Amino acid sequence: MIVLFNSRTREKEPFDPPDRRRVQLYVCGVTVYDDCHLGHARLLVVFDMVVRYLRYRGYGVRYVRNITDIDDKIIPRAQETGESVASLTKRMIGRFHEDQAGLGVHRPDEEPCATEYLTAMIALIETLVERGFAYPAPNGDVYYRVERFPAYGALSGRRLDELRVGSRVEVEEAKRDPLDFALWKAAKPGEPAWASPWGRGRPGWHIECSAMATTLLKTPIDIHGGGQDLEFPHHENEIAQSEAACGAPFVRCWIHNGLVQVGAEKMAKSLGNFLTIREALGRFDRETLRFWLLGSHYRSPLFFSDALLAQSRTGLERLYLALRGLGDAPNESDCEEIHPWLGRFEAAMDDDFNTPEALSVLFEMAREINRVRDRKPAAAAALGVGLRRLGGILGLLEHDPDAFLRRTGPDADTVWIEQRIEERRKARLTRNFAEADRIRDELAGHGILIEDGPEGRTLWRRDRQ
């Protein structure tokens, strides 16, 4: 039985979707006005892990993650770069997909763009106006009347009066209540605009998720995810919009991933302390990043530093070193050996996706492989198969071990390395250890580590940098 921490109740709850074959999952994605950074990478990898695990557990999952392609930030950015909004967002979506693939993140089943759902959004707003939950203002905007929705604040644990007291929301003349939020924004000159019953304009940010989630998924949605920073007001507003319009519960379980931190504060574009995904992929390989991202629980803050990423690389290498040279599992029956390990891994993951604990199971499997690899090679190979299968749920251990450890790339120095090793082998045969050590040092100078195995065989791998 999987249990999930539901942000709304702040408790772990049994995960019991009404239809196991069609779990409804919606995640708030990214706004495409700039390259994504490691904070977005965490969101992408965490929910990639969630989907992989649920599918491993036999659930059918329909995974929808939106792309915001019309927004207050996109418009000025397009003006800066001197291109149209459509051109900017198309370009950024392309780069986003490259980043996603670079991280080894599977594509969701649907990646709807906001601009493709104007009709649904307008219909939703009309319903809200009809039902008295929204009102058109004289300035052409349409606002949601927060006070009309009694459950407003339930998700994030806020009360309207408290919000008003501490409110930093700018007072807009047109709003009846400072907490009311825009469903529709009247077009300003030069902005992208769509026709609507309230004149030309564009949608507010929150309405797109309500429209796309209710259009593409069956409500109540089983799991709705997003970054912790979206809990208020974005998700609160989504609930208010969706439930007021449909008159039914919107989401069963809310899942929020913690934020990536740099030093003492969160990584954010507004703070300028971010590393983009593509920059990160240039410095660390994808699995090192995933290992780091999944090495702490998804709800905890996650600290970024070069030293922590180096630790992740080292840990991952330990797993690959255990896998190296194992060969395939001989047959199915030998795979029986892995069942207890599967059980422990699943117990960890069933408990609100406890990936750190799941990783510890992987490390213990690696140690067991190292213990038995000489005495019981078949058992070691079977364990290796299990280790790779479990690693795959986290998007790890998908490389060939030697390729990973050697970082085999386009560089053609492999031949040169092999020649050095052969020379050294001859030197060792004649017990010319001074020459053997000299060659080893020479290779080390090129970042190549040598490991002598039994029967004169020598393995090599690349040093971590």
Added chain:
RNA sequence: GGCCAGGUGGCAGAGUGGUCAUGCAGCGGCCUGCAAAGCCGUCUACGCCGGUUCGAUCCCGACCCUGGCCUCCA
């Protein structure tokens, strides 16, 4: 100021009312021509103060500190 979350060994990071997390780093041993990798062992961690309990890092209360949200934000 309000609302949340959290403070675990050198670092990272799980977890539990009374045996071990795990990884990295360090130290000792085995293995090795020497190394590396690996295995074995080791390094007596749970912010502070009270309380409950036979017993608390784990439960309760106060305090201190940190982060997030309260404005765009994954």
